Amino acid sequence: MTAAPAAVLPSVPPQTPGEALGLLAARRATGALHGPLGSLYLVDGRVAHADSPRAPGLADLLTGCGRITPEDWAELLRVHGPHTRVAEALVERRLLTRGELELGHLSTLFDAAFFVLADRTGGLWRFEPEARHWLGPVRAVDAERLRREAGRRGRLLERIWPWPQLDTAPVRPAAPSAQPSHRTAGRRRHELLDHADGRRTPADLARLLGRSGFGVTADIRRLAAAGLLDAPRHAAPGTAPPAEPPAAPPAAEPEAPAPVRPAPVRPAGGLHRRVPGATLPGATRTGPGAPGSTAPGPAAPARSDRPPAAAAAHPLAVPDPDIALLTRVRTLLEARL
Numbered sequence: 136m137t138a139a140p141a142a143v144l145p146s147v148p149p150q151t152p153g154e155a156l157g158l159l160a161a162r163r164a165t166g167a168l169h170g171p172l173g174s175l176y177l178v179d180g181r182v183a184h185a186d187s188p189r190a191p192g193l194a195d196l197l198t199g200c201g202r203i204t205p206e207d208w209a210e211l212l213r214v215h216g217p218h219t220r221v222a223e224a225l226v227e228r229r230l231l232t233r234g235e236l237e238l239g240h241l242s243t244l245f246d247a248a249f250f251v252l253a254d255r256t257g258g259l260w261r262f263e264p265e266a267r268h269w270l271g272p273v274r275a276v277d278a279e280r281l282r283r284e285a286g287r288r289g290r291l292l293e294r295i296w297p298w299p300q301l302d303t304a305p306v307r308p309a310a311p312s313a314q315p316s317h318r319t320a321g322r323r324r325h326e327l328l329d330h331a332d333g334r335r336t337p338a339d340l341a342r343l344l345g346r347s348g349f350g351v352t353a354d355i356r357r358l359a360a361a362g363l364l365d366a367p368r369h370a371a372p373g374t375a376p377p378a379e380p381p382a383a384p385p386a387a388e389p390e391a392p393a394p395v396r397p398a399p400v401r402p403a404g405g406l407h408r409r410v411p412g413a414t415l416p417g418a419t420r421t422g423p424g425a426p427g428s429t430a431p432g433p434a435a436p437a438r439s440d441r442p443p444a445a446a447a448a449h450p451l452a453v454p455d456p457d458i459a460l461l462t463r464v465r466t467l468l469e470a471r472l
Contacts, residue, residue, distance in 0.1 A: 152252045153282045155260055156182070160278035167266035171258035173251040176268045181275035184240075184268035185247035189302075189338045190348030193243050193270065199345035203230055216269035223271060240273040245284060246347050252285040288349055296356035298366070306331035306340060306355060307365040324354050328363065 152170055159168060163180035173187030186192060194212075197203045203211075215224045222240070225231045231239070292299075308328050327340055335343065341351040359366045 152254055152260065153285065156252065156278050156282065159262065164262070164264070166262055166264040167268075168260065168262050170251060170254055170260045171256050172254040173247055175248060175251055176266065177278075178272070178275055180278065182244070182248065182278055182281050183272065183275045184270060185244045185251060186268075187247035187250040187348070189250040190243065190247040191342045191345065192247070193239050195342050196239060196243065196345055197231075199342070212269065215271075219267045219269055219271040221270050222273050237274050240270070241276070242347065244274075244276060245281070246349050248281050249285045249288050249349050252282065253289055292353060292356055295353060296360040298356070298359070301337075301355055301359055301364075301366060302352050303336055303338075305334050305336055307333040309363055309365045324358055324363075327351065327354055327358065331364075 152168075155168060156175060159166075159177055160180040165178050165180075166176075168175045168177065172189060173185065175182055176184040176186075191199070194208055198205050198208055211221060211224055215221045222236055225236055226233055292302075306327070308331050326344065330340055330343060337351045337355050338348055340346075340355075341348040344351070355364070358364045
């Protein structure tokens with residue numbers, strides 16, 4: 136049966152891709168919405184699949200991590216792709232569990248849909264009625280929910296570093312002499328710097344490392360904001376480059392600790408152990424060994440089997456236990472990045 140010819144949406148040119156998707160969702164349309172940065176596949180007005188050259192697909196993730204060889208994937212696609220049942224075959228052959236399939240499918244769908252809906256090139260959009268995706272039915276997403284998530288991700292990128300030229304330009308690390316010494320990158324971003332060779336774009340790095348296209352794009356902007364990338368010197372016409380990242384303020388002279396409610400002291404071994412009652416008002420360290428005391432403290436006593444008192448052993452004194460817990464969680468996350 137010959138596929139239906141692609142029909143140009145008469146109301147799409149003056150609208151955004153998100154508005155075009157909303158129009159199709161309201162009509163409970165089934166087919167594929169094709170644009171310059173990818174395609175959205177709808178079934179009864181809900182988005183069932185999304186593809187974009189800017190985001191790795193399910194095949195890239197499975198072959199990249201070694202779950203399936205490229206040859207086996209090509210054979211799977213050749214046999215089951217025309218019947219739109221590749222997803223069923225993955226589960227039947229026990230290459231993926233149903234849960235793994237749904238998780239991988241939804242993550243790649245949201246990833247690709249962001250780039251499709253974020254398109255501002257003004258290119259031609261067309262709708263292909265009754266078009267089906269080769270993967271087959273897995274999970275469908277409400278169109279409005281997809282639009283909200285795409286908007287949230289776009290606003291996040293703008294807050295990180297408002298210069299979209301970085302999203303498609305080859306990634307070039309800054310010269311060592313130009314990198315600010317006071318800024319550091321986490322392990323995940325160091326991996327991007329290690330593979331950035333001045334030729335690979337964020338999309339290339341995402342496929343190479345088997346990571347989310349949006350996640351890599353966000354990390355690239357964070358690296359640029361930290362001064363670790365050789366960012367393009369000229370913006371697009373009508374677009375001003377963002378302000379340079381502020382320099383680190385000079386180190387202030389250490390202040391004497393307050394005698395009441397001392398600042399938390401993080402031990403070398405990690406986070407403080409939470410002791411019941413230690414964060415209640417009045418549970419502060421006092422005596423000659425407490426912070427802020429001018430008298431020298433006694434030598435550390437030998438280890439005893441008796442548990443120390445909660446208020447005297449715990450150096451953290453915060454009025455709200457929830458704030459104390461959130462502080463410890465934040466410190467742990469910052470240490471792992």
